[in-house]
Amino acid sequence: MKWFVRVLGVLIALLVVLFVIFRTPDTDPDAMRAKYGGAPSQFVELPSGQTIHVRDEGAGDGPPIILIHGANSSLHTWDQWAKELTPNHRVIRFDTVGHGLTGAAEDGDYSKERYVADLDALAEHFELETFVVAGSSMG
Numbered sequence: 001m002k003w004f005v006r007v008l009g010v011l012i013a014l015l016v017v018l019f020v021i022f023r024t025p026d027t028d029p030d031a032m033r034a035k036y037g038g039a040p041s042q043f044v045e046l047p048s049g050q051t052i053h054v055r056d057e058g059a060g061d062g063p064p065i066i067l068i069h070g071a072n073s074s075l076h077t078w079d080q081w082a083k084e085l086t087p088n089h090r091v092i093r094f095d096t097v098g099h100g101l102t103g104a105a106e107d108g109d110y111s112k113e114r115y116v117a118d119l120d121a122l123a124e125h126f127e128l129e130t131f132v133v134a135g136s137s138m139g
Contacts, residue, residue, distance in 0.1 A: 029103060036076070037101050044094075046121040053101035054094040056126065058086030063132050066119065067093040070137025074100030077136070092131075094122060096138075 037043070037053065045051045055075055065085060067078040075093040082091045095102035097118065098110055105114065123131060 029101075033101055041101070043101075044122065044125055046118060046125070048107070048117070048121065050097060050106055050118070051102070052094050052097070052118065052122070054092065054122065055082070056090070056092045057082060058089055058091045060086070060088035060090065062089040063130060064090040064092060064126075064128050065132045065134060066123070066128075067091065068096065068119070068133065068135035069093070069099065070135070072099070073137070076100070081134075092122070092126060092128075094118075 040055050040057050042054050042056065043051050044054050053075065067075070067081060069075055069077040074095050078091075078093045082093060085091045096115055097103075097105040119133070
């Protein structure tokens with residue numbers, strides 16, 4: 001039994017040491033905006049008061065396309081898609097609440113209804129009457 005307690009103690013100590021060595025502290029939001037929030041990024045305040053990170057690119061004749069990223073991701077997931085689509089379409093992509101440069105929901109609401117309301121508000125902000133939505137995972 002003593003050997004089990006010793007082995008368990010060594011494993012716990014090893015885990016603590018590994019945590020301290022490999023832990024990544026939170027990145028400063030202002031530093032992230034400076035690094036990833038340049039043109040063509042913009043920050044749009046929705047009627048809810050939430051400010052979201054958006055990229056609105058292209059101006060082709062095709063219908064506007066709104067791209068919604070998946071969980072634990074950001075609008076940058078769609079970089080290659082946007083590059084291919086912008087010659088023929090207006091491409092709008094944004095960081096949903098709790099992701100990317102949008103950051104945490106100011107009111108703590110992460111419901112499906114919130115995501116739909118944000119999408120509706122974004123479409124209204126850009127005066128889109130019709131558009132195509134594409135998403136991955138939670139998007």
